Amino acid sequence: MGTPSAADGDDLSAIDGDNELEYLLEADDRSSTKRFLRAVNALVCGVDGIGYVHLPLPDDSPIVRGLSPLFDARIELRKREALVPEQRWHAPQHDTTTLWSQL
Numbered sequence: 001m002g003t004p005s006a007a008d009g010d011d012l013s014a015i016d017g018d019n020e021l022e023y024l025l026e027a028d029d030r031s032s033t034k035r036f037l038r039a040v041n042a043l044v045c046g047v048d049g050i051g052y053v054h055l056p057l058p059d060d061s062p063i064v065r066g067l068s069p070l071f072d073a074r075i076e077l078r079k080r081e082a083l084v085p086e087q088r089w090h091a092p093q094h095d096t097t098t099l100w101s102q103l
Contacts, residue, residue, distance in 0.1 A: 021055070030066060037070050059090075068092045077103075 024033040037053065044051040057064050059076045068074050074090040078100070085103045090096070 021053075025063060030063075034067065034070065037067065041070065 021033065024036060041051060053071070055064055068090070069092050072091065072093070074092065076088050076090065077085060079085045086100045087103055088100045089098045
């Protein structure tokens with residue numbers, strides 16, 4: 001798999017939690033973080049784009065749980081010893097979670 005890219009005229013936006021969101025998350029300012037992400041989502045949707053947000057936090061983190069409803073889907077990754085990396089998808093609006101599958 002390569003790096004995500006925009007295709008067929010779609011715009012691509014990526015936010016890395018290690019950088020762009022770090023200040024807001026460290027300040028424990030959930031309302032500012034949510035406003036920021038809603039604004040980015042609106043801009044991305046306004047151009048029929050695709051957005052990615054990377055949060056380097058466990059899936060059961062209160063921050064992840066609190067921000068999850070802002071997005072169509074959440075992808076959880078795991079790497080267990082001696083096994084290949086796996087993923088599972090969560091769709092909060094549909095209360096659906098997939099089974100773990102290999103990447």
